Amino acid sequence: MARLSIEHLRKTYGDLTVVDDVAIDIADGEFLVLLGPSGCGKTTTLRMVAGFIAPSAGNITIGDRSVTTLPPWKRNCGLVFQSYALFPHMTVAENVAFGLEMRKVSPADRAPRVAEALRLVQLAGFDERYPRQLSGGQQQRVALARALAMEPDVLLLDEPLSNLDAKLRQEVRVEIRDLQRKLGLTTIMVTHDQEEALTMADRLVVMEKGKVRQIGSQRELYEKPADRFVAGFIGRSAFLDGEITAPGRFRTKGGVEIACAAATGNGAATLALRPERIAVAGDAQGLRNHFQARVEHASYLGALLDIDVSLSGHDRMLLQIPNKAGVAEPKPGETITIGWAEDAGLVYPREA
Amino acid sequence: MSASTRPSLGRIALNGAAGIALLYILLPLIFVTWLAFFRQEIPSFPPEGYSVKWFAAAANNQPFINGFLLSLQVGVAATLIGLLVGVPASLALVRHRIVLGPVFNTLLLLPLVMPGIVLGTAMYVFQIETEIATGLPVMGSIGGLIAAHALVVIPWVVRLVTASLVGFDRTIEEAAQNLGAGPFTTFRRVTLPSIRPGLVAASLFGFVTSFGNLEMSLFLVGPGRTTLPIAILQYLEWKIDPTVAAASLIQIVLIAVAMIVTDRYVKLSRVV
Numbered sequence: 001m002a003r004l005s006i007e008h009l010r011k012t013y014g015d016l017t018v019v020d021d022v023a024i025d026i027a028d029g030e031f032l033v034l035l036g037p038s039g040c041g042k043t044t045t046l047r048m049v050a051g052f053i054a055p056s057a058g059n060i061t062i063g064d065r066s067v068t069t070l071p072p073w074k075r076n077c078g079l080v081f082q083s084y085a086l087f088p089h090m091t092v093a094e095n096v097a098f099g100l101e102m103r104k105v106s107p108a109d110r111a112p113r114v115a116e117a118l119r120l121v122q123l124a125g126f127d128e129r130y131p132r133q134l135s136g137g138q139q140q141r142v143a144l145a146r147a148l149a150m151e152p153d154v155l156l157l158d159e160p161l162s163n164l165d166a167k168l169r170q171e172v173r174v175e176i177r178d179l180q181r182k183l184g185l186t187t188i189m190v191t192h193d194q195e196e197a198l199t200m201a202d203r204l205v206v207m208e209k210g211k212v213r214q215i216g217s218q219r220e221l222y223e224k225p226a227d228r229f230v231a232g233f234i235g236r237s238a239f240l241d242g243e244i245t246a247p248g249r250f251r252t253k254g255g256v257e258i259a260c261a262a263a264t265g266n267g268a269a270t271l272a273l274r275p276e277r278i279a280v281a282g283d284a285q286g287l288r289n290h291f292q293a294r295v296e297h298a299s300y301l302g303a304l305l306d307i308d309v310s311l312s313g314h315d316r317m318l319l320q321i322p323n324k325a326g327v328a329e330p331k332p333g334e335t336i337t338i339g340w341a342e343d344a345g346l347v348y349p350r351e352a
Numbered sequence: 353m354s355a356s357t358r359p360s361l362g363r364i365a366l367n368g369a370a371g372i373a374l375l376y377i378l379l380p381l382i383f384v385t386w387l388a389f390f391r392q393e394i395p396s397f398p399p400e401g402y403s404v405k406w407f408a409a410a411a412n413n414q415p416f417i418n419g420f421l422l423s424l425q426v427g428v429a430a431t432l433i434g435l436l437v438g439v440p441a442s443l444a445l446v447r448h449r450i451v452l453g454p455v456f457n458t459l460l461l462l463p464l465v466m467p468g469i470v471l472g473t474a475m476y477v478f479q480i481e482t483e484i485a486t487g488l489p490v491m492g493s494i495g496g497l498i499a500a501h502a503l504v505v506i507p508w509v510v511r512l513v514t515a516s517l518v519g520f521d522r523t524i525e526e527a528a529q530n531l532g533a534g535p536f537t538t539f540r541r542v543t544l545p546s547i548r549p550g551l552v553a554a555s556l557f558g559f560v561t562s563f564g565n566l567e568m569s570l571f572l573v574g575p576g577r578t579t580l581p582i583a584i585l586q587y588l589e590w591k592i593d594p595t596v597a598a599a600s601l602i603q604i605v606l607i608a609v610a611m612i613v614t615d616r617y618v619k620l621s622r623v624v
Binding site: 050051052071072073074075076077078079081083085086087088089098099102103146147150 | 521523524526527528529530531532533534537541542545546
């Protein structure tokens with residue numbers, strides 16, 4: 001295993017920049033997740049690490065070896081493809097042995113390593129099957145075993161769970177994570193599924209429009225999103241546009257005055273609040289900010305209620321409250337009291 | 353449920369039309385087969401009796417044997433050349449943005465739709481001119497015949513290999529490279545096995561097309577050298593006994609056997 005370093009990585013197609021000055025350091029044995037909406041450059045970054053796309057600028061180093069100009073077959077990165085990309089004309093054992101065969105490992109030495117890889121993914125005894133005889137989940141495991149068998153320096157996972165059904169996805173998540181920890185594999189996974197990213201990663205990289213928006217742990221990204229995009233992308237946020245009128249004072253477009261510790265500087269800004277940090281009715285009493293709000297829409301989600309309210313004609317926001325026994329959900333048109341603490345919100349400069 | 357139990361009028365009409373078309377296609381085969389077993393020399397109906405003596409006559413006819421061997425030789429060689437030219441051409445056409453790609457594609461398929469006589473004339477003139485220009489004995493040589501036959505094999509290869517490449521998932525090539533295989537190993541171990549059905553079908557149809565070609569061969573064969581179709585034609589100029597029918601039936605059976613055997617390994621219906 002090895003550490004991996006991406007420096008000033010850039011990819012342009014003509015005038016279009018798809019990866020823009022990306023820099024990430026991944027420690028030995030770390031599980032890093034690249035997360036972002038489709039088209040954010042996360043897959044392009046992963047494919048540059050694997051060697052399938054030549055970077056326009058920048059450097060990729062695995063261990064002490066710069067691999068930037070090496071072809072894919074000399075990089076020793078194990079890649080698990082989104083479509084698994086198993087060789088359809090080879091058996092499971094032949095698929096898993098392929099990487100070893102390419103490394104000139106003798107057939108006698110291959111067999112135990114293939115068996116070990118298949119055992120790791122709980123597919124012992126499937127050696128002679130063909131990929132078409134396996135379920136999606138089993139194919140995914142073979143793809144993983146194939147990547148592991150060649151003992152790669154880094155493991156790359158390209159949306160490896162997106163083709164599995166929801167229940168299986170949850171199981172496989174845990175399995176991959178356990179395996180990665182046990183083997184101490186330096187891993188990069190690409191996904192657009194936030195929940196998947198949050199449950200699996202040691203650290204996450206949020207990307208948008210080719211740029212890294214923020215790198216950090218789950219807690220850092222949720223509690224201290226670096227910008228408005230991250231605040232909206234990791235978890236949900238209620239956004240109120242307005243301006244900072246004085247230190248600690250924020251006035252919304254609709255003229256609602258809010259006390260907010262994070263409001264520093266001045267000018268047009270956006271206040272971001274986590275919907276679950278907003279209290280209603282009795283719970284809102286005693287909080288620094290409390291307002292009468294009109295219910296626009298309420299969604300019953302089982303354990304939780306999503307309530308869309310308006311503070312004024314111009315200010316709408318989302319809040320989320322636990323679904324308490326015996327308390328009916330508010331009806332549209334009703335007026336409720338909502339409130340939040342002075343330190344609950346984060347303020348970002350208004351984006352164009 | 354109930355709708356499917358009683359076939360509709362349209363369904364009956366459709367099946368009827370399909371049956372008539374099938375019969376129309378099979379009718380010549382049926383007559384040739386029947387004729388091959390007639391006892392009398394002049395084919396007249398109804399037959400005077402039945403015999404298998406014409407099969408022995410066909411098998412012992414020296415021009416037929418020589419023609420068969422030449423056609424076999426030419427067919428195999430032309431098929432190999434067709435594969436060597438057609439597979440790289442298909443790869444280039446499917447995988448790279450080539451300037452005038454569609455034009456090349458059409459050009460490569462053209463020999464298939466060109467009338468055989470036109471193609472034969474063109475090859476004839478071309479080979480004579482080549483011989484005059486270079487002094488090499490092209491005209492009437494087996495090499496010249498093979499080169500011409502390769503021309504009618506290429507469209508089959510391009511068509512069928514292109515079709516199998518279009519449906520081919522290239523990420524498995526990436527997977528091979530990721531596992532340490534260079535470009536050549538990737539092609540040999542991953543790409544080639546995946547397009548094998550297309551290659552097999554292309555070889556089979558290319559070979560059959562070459563084997564049965566009459567028009568081009570008529571222009572290009574040298575003295576004392578005839579392919580089987582020409583030998584049959586020449587025989588028919590003097591005699592019309594069922595020997596020809598027997599020889600044809602032997603050919604039909606050989607090709608049918610080749611197709612059935614091939615189909616066991618590669619489902620032809622899936623590639624063509």
